[in-house]
Amino acid sequence: MSVTQQFVRYHDGLEKKQENEDALIEDIVASMARVKRKTFDKLRHAVRDAHAKSHGILKGRISVYDNLPEPLRQGVFSRPASYPAVLRLSTAAGDIHSDRTSMPRGMAIKMLGVDGRQLLPGRELATTQDLLPVNHPVIAFGHVAAYATIQPFVEKHVDAPEVSRHIAAALARGGSKALHAIGVENAAIDTLGAPNSHILGETFYSMAAIRYVDYVAKVCVAPLSYGVRQLTGQLLRDGADPSELRDLVVAYFEKQGAEYEVRGQLCTDTGRMPIEDASVPWPEQESPYIPVARLSIPAQQAYSPARRVFADDVLSFNPWHGIDAHRPLGSIMRVRIKAYEMSSAYRHQMNAQPRLEISRIEEVPD
Ligand code: HEM
Structure with missing residues (x-):
């Protein structure tokens, strides 16, 4: 068997629509919209429905490695190109909480100058x-029907921020403790057991699958240079400030740059590596994450007021902002089409900000 024959070949039939999927998606998104209106009334500013709090906005560059093996030499990684990128570091809750509460971390990445047919209508140009990876390999509620069981709890507890944060953590992480959220009236979920670690030392995962042109993959972004590798597992100090993560990111990039590695994990078996259930970890012993590109971030001012406003209020990161060659796969990705559109449209409307897509890195303020 040749190397390429081991990998599952992409075809449209790999995705299987769930029973009642369209109605479930409508219910989830309608509930999220109600939550959003309540959050707006509390803050009198529209924030993201998830990952509302940013901790750093960074300009960097993704450089694809030369000589990748054929299955990984695909799509944006098909040649040793170098793409400018803007990154937004965040935590998962839909409100602006204290960093003393341990929350899953996100590293949203927007690569610029990419060729290929865009997925969403209206984005032809x-x-x-x-890429929107989070620091956990799976999402506990990994398909639409499972997600639909948790969203009512999110809505019910919108006025109880502590409970909502626990649910947000459960949503973004895996494990049995997360499932404990369902049916527990006060949602005493203890996913906060996740270590409250330095955001720059984390490895971030797509959690769900994407098309990798002829194949199917999950993607991760892992610390590569010594400066960020030594932060892996480093806990926030006792009595950390409410905005400790921002302060750590700003202090780090004031003095030095960082390198991360982008890696792809190809699907070798849709049974053990399901596409339609993103709560199942894909075994790395069967298909390891293979390095495909380097993300280089020079020293810079990571959180100027102009940058924060631009990234929080003007930019939108969205897994469906991308090319057909990397189409998001599975029902948990399909629900994200309407969820991100609703959240971003409302945010921009209420904050009276233009909805725009950038094409040059210079558009991101310093
Ligand atoms: C598959 C796993 C998922 C991952 C890895 C993920 C990751 C992320 C990340 C990193 C962000 C922050 C983006 C930014 O900085 O602008 C984000 C935002 C968001 N996520 Fe997810 N997410 C996932 C699933 C979902 C699902 C299932 C939903 C809803 C049903 C959802 C709804 C949202 C919304 C509404 C936003 C804010 C969008 C905006 O206002 O621009 N996510 N997500």
């Missing part, structure tokens, strides 16, 4: 590919 866009040249971006977004």
Whole structure:
């Protein structure tokens, strides 16, 4: 068997629509919209429905490695190109909480100058590919029907921020403790057991699958240079400030740059590596994450007021902002089409900000 024959070949039939999927998606998104209106009334500012709090906005560059093996030499990684990128570091809750509460971390990445047919209508002229990885390999509620069981709890507890944060953590992480959220009236979920670690030392995962042109993959972004590798597992100090993560990111990039590695994990078996259930970890012993590109971030001012406003209020990161060659796969990705559109449209409307897509890194303020 040749190397390429081991990998599952992409075809449209790999995705299987769930029973009642369209109605479930409508219910989830309608509930999220109600939550969003309540959050707006509390803050009198529209924030993201998830990952509302940013901790750093960074300009960097993704450089594809030379001589990748054929199955990984695909799509945006098909040649040793170098793409400018803007990154937004965040935590998962839909409100602006204290960093003393341990929350899953996100690293949204927008690659610029990408060729290929864009997925969403109206984006024919866009040249971006977004990646939205989180620091956990799976999402506990990994398909639409499972997600639909948790969303009512999110809505019910919108006025109880502590409970909502626990649910947000459960949503973004895996494990049995997360499932404990369902049916527990006060949602005393203890996913906060996740270590409250330095955001720059984390490895971030797509959690769900994407098309990798002829194949199917999950993607991760892992610390590569010594400066960020030594932060892996480093806990926030006792009595950390409410905005400790921002302060750590700003202090780090004031003095030095960082390198991360983008890696792809190809699907070798849709039974053990399901596409339609993103709560199942894909075994790395069967298909390891293979390095495909380097993300280089020079020293810079990571959180100027102009940058924060631009990234929080003007930019939108969205897994469907990208090319057909990297189409998001599975029902948990399909629900994200309407969820991100609703959240971003409302945010921009209420904050009276233009909805735009950038094409040049210079558009991101310093
Ligand atoms: C598959 C796993 C998922 C991952 C890895 C993920 C990751 C992320 C990340 C990193 C962000 C922050 C983006 C930014 O900085 O702008 C984000 C935002 C968001 N996520 Fe997810 N997410 C996932 C699933 C979902 C699902 C299932 C939903 C809803 C049903 C959802 C709804 C949202 C919304 C509404 C936003 C804010 C969008 C905006 O206002 O621009 N996510 N997500």
